[in-house]
Amino acid sequence: MTLSLVMPTYNGGEFLKEAVRSVLAQTHTDWKLLISDDGSKDGTREYLASLSDPRIQVFFQEKNLGIFGNLNFLFQQVRTDITQIFCQDDWLVDEGALARLVATWQQLPADVAFLRANHGAEEGGSSLARLERDVLPDVVTPDKSDLYFFLFGCIPGNLSNVSLRTRIVAEHGWFDQRLPYAGDFEFWSRVGHRERWAISPVKVATIRVHAGQASATLNKAGELMPQMASVLGTLYDRLTAQGVSPLRLQTVASVCYISTHRWQGLQWLRKSRSWRYLDMVNQHLGRQRFALGFLSGWLAFLATAGGRLWRLQAARWLLAH
Template identity: 30%
Template sequence: MNCIKEIKVSVLLAVRNGQEFIASSIRSVLSQDFKDFELLISDDNSIDKTIDVIKEFQDERIQLHQQKKSLGQFGNFNFLLSKAEGEIVHFWSHDDIMYPNCLSTIVNFHFENSNLGMSYCSGNYIDKSGLVTREWKFDGTPRLLNKNLYSKYSLTYGCLAGSISQVSLNRKNIGNNYYFIESYLLAGDFELWTRIAEKFTIGFISKKLTSIRNHSSQVSNNASSNYASVVEGIPITNRLMKYVNVDLREKPKIKREVILIHYFQRVMVLFVRKEFKLFISGIKLLSREDNIFLLFLTWIRFRLRTKDQFLKHRRKITSILFD
């Protein structure tokens, strides 16, 4: 137990214009039953009262950095990674809530599984008022995932950590050379987790340790993010497809009906929102991955199905990954 207490944690909070929720987010970190941590906060040139709210907290574990020029979400986190001194680094968001046992559970998990490159935990989703909008339910994801399993579950469910606030890196194992690609708008986290999974075991903590807040002002809710998700997501899923050990004859079907159909839907949203230039670019990108006519017909078939029929068919296709 003494060894566990000696493990220091760095909590990295990157924020821009977060005055509405950041106080409750910081309070949840400071209320942890595990005390040996540093809370590094980088304000990405906020134009609201975020800095004033942060400065109301008087705790020696808090280190505040103010950026004079916006670094972007992933650039801001990279800045914090360069400052972190903890063996375990836990990413955090200004609008989420940590349960009191969050850090202690993560530290214990990494102590018991000392070979991990990273871990992620589970949690409920809440709205602007803090009410639960989606309660997490166990989906069968194993405790430890090698590259093959990580790829299968990522292709089935998307980015395994639903939020960056659920992820911890073990820098004792992976070193200090893993950073986000700053040019990414949305999938910088998915890309980094995948890069780590290519070299290290990933751990999954099935306990609910966080509440993740969804609200309309988030970047992932912007219209243009649909195009970014396609541009950034396809190369990542192509990498994942290389690591799954399934019959080669099944891979085109899996790719079309699990992965590309998701991105096709994103592109169609661009059409509905009259973002025609992005729509055309998205169609061209998808046409490099598959026959666009067959992909369109698959999309039509899926749209004609009821929700239950769609989910049943999807389970049938994804089950091929686990046979």
Template identity: 25%
Template sequence: MAKISVIIPTYNRGKFTVEAVKSILAQTYKDYEIIVVDDGSTDDTKEKLKVFGNKISYIYQKNKGPSAARNTGIQHAEGKYIAFCDSDDRFLPNKLEKQMNFIKEHPKCRFLYSWYYNVNEKGEITKLRKPFSCKHQEQLQYCLFARRFTIRTSTLLLSKKCFKKAGLFNEKYWYSQDWDMWLRLAAYYRGYCLEEPLSEYWLHGENRSSLSVKTHHPEIKENTLKLYGWNDEKIMQLEKLYGKKKKGGKSR
């Protein structure tokens, strides 16, 4: 069994973070560590997490943003694989086991994401989100670049070695930092999708505002075009190939 480091970045979300930790402790896959990176919380997050004792590693740092918190977790991780669980998200009990089984069956897989549920403040499932399955690395690159689907951070499982090629999260991005990261990962890895929901994305008053922030960062697009070596003609070709529903990928 390969060890997984589950990283939970948090900021002033004590109650949510406790539930996130509980969802990881309930995993059927047991070879993991939990690293909670408290990004300068001023609430009772630290006190609430004391209930878990040595079941988690708690790291407190000055508020630097979500990218810096994830990077701190990666740098302290001892596992061969990295999983992220945002503090207001939750894992379904068999998430890690199913993902590790998938990787065992697909030994070339280094970068794996899955479907997930949207859950409202009452704990009710409101929608099943189904990111595309892309059979080609170029298809994944295009679909991510064109924002044809979103990879939810809390569905991801990837080899820690991926960050040596793709780099860490860009700490100047407080929004769309995950989009930037997936685009860079897709430059080196195909990316696989496990087509079943394995995580829950909880929608609440604190995170709804971020959904409407359209900071798609022209800089991210420009950097990606350089990284991929794409021009306008190439993008038009990719639009013809992958812009509509194709046999090689599933529109969701």
């Protein structure tokens, strides 16, 4: 099986070189690596221009497209059936990573749209993360997908966890560039609403944790909140149309999402003396149709100690609908 890896880059620095070396070291050699640089100014472009392996194709963007615009561009260039998304600051876990990935895809049903690898590889985690590992089947069907995404959030997590049938990006309307913080959550849940998807513990990429990663630098002042509200609102509407109890959904949203972000907002207020994060939570999450009312929402916040208690019980109550 030939597969492609797509990598958006922007000021990749030394991490990028390690990522590319991990691809070149693979025992499975039938791959294409497509890299699109989004206007780097740190020497990334010079490094990319020096790559001479014929399996690597590099594109230099004249203007910054953002990560999802860059992914949309790259998926228009892919000519293989399967594509692995690969972020510039991660690396393939060992020399056999792509061989294991290919073997996993060869065993999957032909109608699986995307694969979330590395699932369950992380030990510990929150009670909700442990519940996710316990209840998700190996293949998730569209009739269950909305519920799981509403309950557990963006299940694929980091983009480097995901490989997919290349066709689905165009067939499902591309990544939404209007959602620079939640575009992956929106896209995977949109695909899952119509097609089957899979999870697997197969180890493919190592996700690097560092101060400059997107999850650490974005959403500093609650920018994620209106985009999360858009995704959760769509899921809520679908689920209530399917007969799921609005009260159960509102309870889960208030405990697992809104209370947690209110707690973060209070921590941000303590550190920075700024109300902005908390205002964004209250405005864009706390007043939505998928939330409990103002008073009930704050009572839920107090009763759960800022979303740290009773999350598991709320989740199980929804699953038992």
